[in-house]
Amino acid sequence: xxxxxxxxxxxLIGGSLAMALRNAGKCEQVIGxxxxxxxxKQAQELGVIDEYTTDPVEAVRDADVIFLSVPxxxxxxxxxxxKDHIPEHAIITDGGSAKGCxxxxxxxxxxxxxxxxxxxHPIAGREKSxxxxxxxxxxxxxxxxxxxxxSVNGLNATDPEALATITKMWQSTGATVELLGVEEHDQILxxxxxxxxILAFELVSTLSNSAVSNNVFNYAAGGFQDFTRIAxxxxxxxxxxxxxxxxxxxxxxGEFEDRLTTLKKHMVENNSDAILQSFGDAKAxxxxxxxx
Amino acid sequence: xxxxxxxxxxxLIGGSLAMALRNAGKCEQVIGxxxxxxxxKQAQELGVIDEYTTDPVEAVRDADVIFLSVPxxxxxxxxxxxKDHIPEHAIITDGGSAKGCxxxxxxxxxxxxxxxxxxxHPIAGREKSxxxxxxxxxxxxxxxxxxxxxSVNGLNATDPEALATITKMWQSTGATVELLGVEEHDQILxxxxxxxxILAFELVSTLSNSAVSNNVFNYAAGGFQDFTRIAxxxxxxxxxxxxxxxxxxxxxxGEFEDRLTTLKKHMVENNSDAILQSFGDAKAxxxxxxxx
Numbered sequence: 095x096x097x098x099x100x101x102x103x104x105x106l107i108g109g110s111l112a113m114a115l116r117n118a119g120k121c122e123q124v125i126g127x128x129x130x131x132x133x134x135k136q137a138q139e140l141g142v143i144d145e146y147t148t149d150p151v152e153a154v155r156d157a158d159v160i161f162l163s164v165p166x167x168x169x170x171x172x173x174x175x176x177k178d179h180i181p182e183h184a185i186i187t188d189g190g191s192a193k194g195c196x197x198x199x200x201x202x203x204x205x206x207x208x209x210x211x212x213x214x215h216p217i218a219g220r221e222k223s224x225x226x227x228x229x230x231x232x233x234x235x236x237x238x239x240x241x242x243x244x245s246v247n248g249l250n251a252t253d254p255e256a257l258a259t260i261t262k263m264w265q266s267t268g269a270t271v272e273l274l275g276v277e278e279h280d281q282i283l284x285x286x287x288x289x290x291x292i293l294a295f296e297l298v299s300t301l302s303n304s305a306v307s308n309n310v311f312n313y314a315a316g317g318f319q320d321f322t323r324i325a326x327x328x329x330x331x332x333x334x335x336x337x338x339x340x341x342x343x344x345x346x347x348g349e350f351e352d353r354l355t356t357l358k359k360h361m362v363e364n365n366s367d368a369i370l371q372s373f374g375d376a377k378a379x380x381x382x383x384x385x386x
Numbered sequence: 387x388x389x390x391x392x393x394x395x396x397x398l399i400g401g402s403l404a405m406a407l408r409n410a411g412k413c414e415q416v417i418g419x420x421x422x423x424x425x426x427k428q429a430q431e432l433g434v435i436d437e438y439t440t441d442p443v444e445a446v447r448d449a450d451v452i453f454l455s456v457p458x459x460x461x462x463x464x465x466x467x468x469k470d471h472i473p474e475h476a477i478i479t480d481g482g483s484a485k486g487c488x489x490x491x492x493x494x495x496x497x498x499x500x501x502x503x504x505x506x507h508p509i510a511g512r513e514k515s516x517x518x519x520x521x522x523x524x525x526x527x528x529x530x531x532x533x534x535x536x537s538v539n540g541l542n543a544t545d546p547e548a549l550a551t552i553t554k555m556w557q558s559t560g561a562t563v564e565l566l567g568v569e570e571h572d573q574i575l576x577x578x579x580x581x582x583x584i585l586a587f588e589l590v591s592t593l594s595n596s597a598v599s600n601n602v603f604n605y606a607a608g609g610f611q612d613f614t615r616i617a618x619x620x621x622x623x624x625x626x627x628x629x630x631x632x633x634x635x636x637x638x639x640g641e642f643e644d645r646l647t648t649l650k651k652h653m654v655e656n657n658s659d660a661i662l663q664s665f666g667d668a669k670a671x672x673x674x675x676x677x678x
């Protein structure tokens with residue numbers, strides 16, 4: 095049972111966590127904090143949080159768990175503002191889409207990542223954002239990845255008791271918790287999430303800037319709607335992901351661009367067999383991945 | 387009322403047309419033709435077609451409407467095999483995903499595109515293919531694009547009566563019929579359909595060939611499933627589209643690659659404002675397109 099949960103950034107991810115924990119009877123009180131009092135008021139009216147404040151110091155004063163669900167670029171300023179005010183027993187955790195940058199933000203703010211800081215990432219989302227999109231079953235049957243750090247050169251390792259508490263917290267929302275290394279997480283998510291989002295944003299941009307037709311979207315079929323759904327995601331969040339997981343994303347983008355170059359070569363050379371082989375392999379991989 | 391409809395390639399597209407026309411009481415008899423007698427037998431057992439033959443000449447003997455729903459690369463061989471056996475009153479039409487190449491296939495086979503050949507493309511599909519995926523409401527509230535040709539240098543223009551018949555045929559399936567020029571169609575579809583399919587195939591290939599993780603697909607969220615659904619489409623059909631609408635697709639791929647290059651530059655330069663602007667514009671365009 096968490097007596098007081100403090101959430102920085104009460105949007106889809108933070109709001110859905112609060113709702114799920116309350117539903118499961120695992121949380122007594124939720125305090126919301128952000129720079130925007132209007133958003134916090136809305137979250138309170140929706141019953142997602144009990145109290146709110148725009149003062150980070152006040153927000154964490156009696157917290158047992160502090161959950162950061164803000165865009166990646168906002169992590170370090172928040173950590174700096176609360177670092178001297180966190181109760182000794184409190185656990186910090188986050189929901190950021192990349193983990194190396196949050197670890198670095200903690201090191202920048204604290205000099206080292208605190209032992210009771212559990213880096214985490216719920217693999218869940220909707221194309222809608224904001225607290226009005228929060229739902230109590232967002233994490234049901236989803237994966238949450240936690241990336242505990244090991245002690246290197248005398249630096250802190252993640253406290254096992256803090257890791258166990260955050261693991262149980264996520265499990266009580268209906269999620270499955272898996273552990274990965276920080277770098278491994280960032281590589282995998284660059285591939286499965288960050289690259290697809292970038293392609294969707296850039297595809298829509300290509301079409302809306304193309305000379306092809308003023309009304310090109312009128313001729314888009316159902317597949318197009320599915321394919322571009324993620325281009326309706328929050329631009330600020332995705333801008334930050336591009337900048338904060340840059341190396342892994344640039345690596346995956348490079349691999350993707352190499353494949354496009356190969357395909358173009360096959361097309362120009364009328365290499366029918368090579369194109370068929372490539373598309374057939376992709377279909378097989380996709381069909382297999384989805385059956386899982 | 388079509389007395390006898392002859393369908394070449396009784397799969398998702400052709401099978402669904404037969405089912406919709408029969409449901410609407412607009413077709414008396416359906417003859418199926420393909421090289422694969424097993425597929426035809428299955429289509430007959432499913433009640434999609436009445437009779438079948440693997441002989442193209444026999445298939446068209448008493449046809450009123452001949453519908454070609456085969457991969458683009460198979461159009462010309464079929465047209466060559468039936469060209470001297472088409473009843474004078476019969477109308478030929480097709481469901482090919484690109485139109486310039488089908489027009490060219492007709493010119494290659496007949497010396498000119500016959501006046502009673504109505505080029506067409508139903509903007510509908512499912513990631514499943516084959517006659518077992520055919521459904522009678524596939525075309526309900528979908529667009530069907532017809533691309534009649536005008537007389538140039540004494541060549542045939544599309545017969546208005548044939549165009550009217552095929553328009554009514556599609557309308558009776560619940561579809562809305564729109565007219566576009568051949569080239570305009572091919573440009574628009576390269577943007578809205580062909581490019582997204584290629585990106586989906588190549589994204590899945592990138593992931594399944596990446597060194598990132600053996601089980602990278604295990605960490606894919608819902609957005610990824612949506613984004614890659616179209617990578618389960620028929621590889622033969624898409625191989626043919628890549629080859630037969632090559633110029634338009636290479637043009638769109640080039641525009642897309644230019645955007646990726648710009649994004650990478652912004653990422654490397656930490657140009658936060660430019661990335662946010664670009665993603666924000668994409669989200670706005672996508673949200674607007676979908677409301678339509």
